[in-house]
Amino acid sequence: MKYLLVQADEDGVEQLWGRCAGVEGLFADPVPLPREVLTLRGCRPEGLLNDVLAAPDVSLRGLGDVCVEVMDDERSVQWWTLVDAVVVAHRPDPADPARYDIVLGAAVRKEESFVDVPAPQHFELLTATGPAGRCSAVEGLFAPRADPEPVPMELIGCEAAEPVLVGTQQPRRWARDQLDLLVLDRQGAVMASRTVGMAIGGASPSALGEGLEDITLIDGGADRPSPAVRPVWARWYQGPPTEPNLWAPYDAQGREEWLELTTRAWREPAPRPDRSGGEYRLDGRFVTDVPGLHCAMAEALVGPGRYFGREWHAFADCLAGGFAVVPPFTLIWQDSEVARRAPADPASQPQGLSAYFEDVVRLLERRGVTVVLR
Structure with a gap:
């Protein structure tokens, strides 16, 4: 058995839910977010954004990931990330040449929300190189967005404990639970952990032996490593580096x-x-x-x-x-x-x-x- 399914109780004590011989879908690239068009209104650029606007090939220049902080008078109340933001077009404000309306293409990811969005508010822009300016509005930022479809995971050759056995018979019972999938190295020590959803899509007898099941989890979790890093995991599977x-x-x-x-x-x-x-x-x-x-x-x-x-x-x-x-x-x-x-x-x-x-x-x-x- 190379994997353990555990869940911590109210006292923080981990309870064993099952053991598995294999997992298909442990490595998966995240589902890419859809690209959107947003407009920075009344923007006073600085740093990297100012450099990009000054370049002759502005529509070909990327900003990388741009953090947008929604600010009230005193503090940041929300954080968003514009993933792989690219300047599509821009124009100077006729009333103030130091300000611009800037059209961006980006994927949008919400990072944090502390309180309700203030009105009025302003927006601070940050890139990997530092502050990138301030805007009076970001059109398109607060549009409704559907959550990406979860990517399933297959647990192969599972010796399931009672909660999971009940879950395979009544999948809806566990739809809101989450478990920790502990990955063991060849010595049996825990080398990694990933959070998985316990919504069970199905179960069937496993080819690995009588009494074992292959179980499909509808949501294998959002923090799975990329297939590109399999060689790193293979090295760590041999045991802690010495x-x-x-x-x-x-x-x-x-x-x-x-x-x-x-x-x-x-x-x-x-x-x-x-x-x-x-x-x-x-x-x-x-x-x-x-x-x-x-x-x-x-x-x-x-x-x-x-x-x-x-x-x-x-x-x-x-x-x-x-x-x-x-x-x-x-x-x-x-x-x-x-x-x-x-x-x-x-x-x-x-x-x-x-x-x-x-x-x-x-x-x-x-x-x-x-x-x-x-």
Whole structure:
């Protein structure tokens, strides 16, 4: 059995719902959101948006993902993401040449809502490179949208506990429940977890043995890894990494998944107390992108396969303590020129890895780390 189905009770104790030999549909790319047309009204652009509007080929220039914060007088009350936003057309406001009406093409994803949308409100725009301007309205943002159709998942060769057995006979009973699907490595340790819906679409006897069932879940969950990262999972299935730089052969997407797998706290038998002082050596030979920087940093500070942040904010939190290492200490960054000279990836690091590298060094020094670049 390679998979466990569990659900936490009111006291947080995990109850076993079933064990499965296989899963079809564990890896699946997210269903793409439909493209829409939106209009930024009365927009005063800055940053990347201002640069794009000034370019002669403006209709061919993308902005990447654009965060739209709906603001009242004091704070952000809603966040939206315009995924892969592209400027389709624009025109200056006749009454104010500093303002524009800008037509965008993008997929729209709602991220967070705190309170009802204020009236009137204004909109702050943010891209990966920083603030992109302010607008008085975003036409098309609040249109009704249907949820994407769920992608099913097949549980193969399941030895089901009573709740699941009842669910296969009366599927509607469990339509609103969610379970955690725990993925085991070859030693039987939990290497990953994914949330799945417990709406059962059907069940049939399994070819793997008498008393086992193949069960179809209508919704296999929205956080499944991409098929492109199967090789990373195959490597982790062999057991927790014990050698450095095993992440190095993968591209940025694979390295991001490597970092995702390091976040599984139950791999650790117990938290280790924070220690400070001493020297740590970072092997910078393979730091060619942002995920690679965090892979190398974690290995330098806490060892292969361990977690020490996977992006800027999480890394800053780890430096504050609670993750085995806390400043002051000395970090010797070997082959630091690799990060300085790595070409920019517009999708993940539009400012270039060099700028991110410099920001990380400054953050470390502010927190009391002595950084030696070699």
